[in-house]
Amino acid sequence: MTARSHQAGPSRGSVARRAAPAAALAACCVALAAAPAPARAEVHAAIQPSFRPDGLGARTAFTFAFRLGGREQELPAPLDRAVVHLPAGLGIDLRGVATCAASRLQRDGAKGCPGRSLVGRGLELLEVQAGSQPIPEQAAIWAFRGADRGGRPVFEILGQGETPLQERTVALATLSSDGRPYGSKLTVSIPPIPTLVYEPNASILSFSLTIGAVGRPRAHAAAAAVTVPRRCPAGGFPFAASFAFEDTTTASAVARVPCP
16 A cells, blocks of 8 residues: 655645735835835026126126025035026127137146137136035136037036035036027036035036126137127016036026116
């Protein structure tokens, strides 16, 4: 007579014990999927364009400045891209202005480019996060003419910080035509600004760049010639800017320069 072996199946209790962790994991996944995405910080932007002198058709020094800030003194995310809309008739004459390669700026700084390629200077204020403590840093800015791309003028904006960061970055700005009431726009691609190890990239809080010069050319003066539009629309010369940040937040601002 052949003996038959009988293998007992899993008990109801053991099945229940094994099913419990799986059910808990599934419930956790459902809860995570249903949880709302974290709110993105709101960023406030303000722009301040100016002409000096501001006479119609006059050769001028054109300054474009902006400020960025979060709600309740929160730090805005690092800036990734900006588009600046300029009024119709604003003249930017680059005839006779030399070009410089961005690689030279990155390697040698402002001294690496010929003086005739300089089109503007300015300052920017950054903020670096060191643990829970924010640290401000002021950086010098130079704008040089780069090689045209697709027939469009390119500006290379060099930023150089010293304390607490010794960082050098080059942003590229392309000048192209724009729709009314504007005449042209600058599209600026801004590289990350590295800070301390394990800390986020630096955030830009304010920026001011002056393009062009007034009077006779001087050594190390900006080579580009900027002229005020010959006609001023009702309400003043219109400007606008939009900003995009690393965390996908955006901000925008408009302003008008009063008619002279």
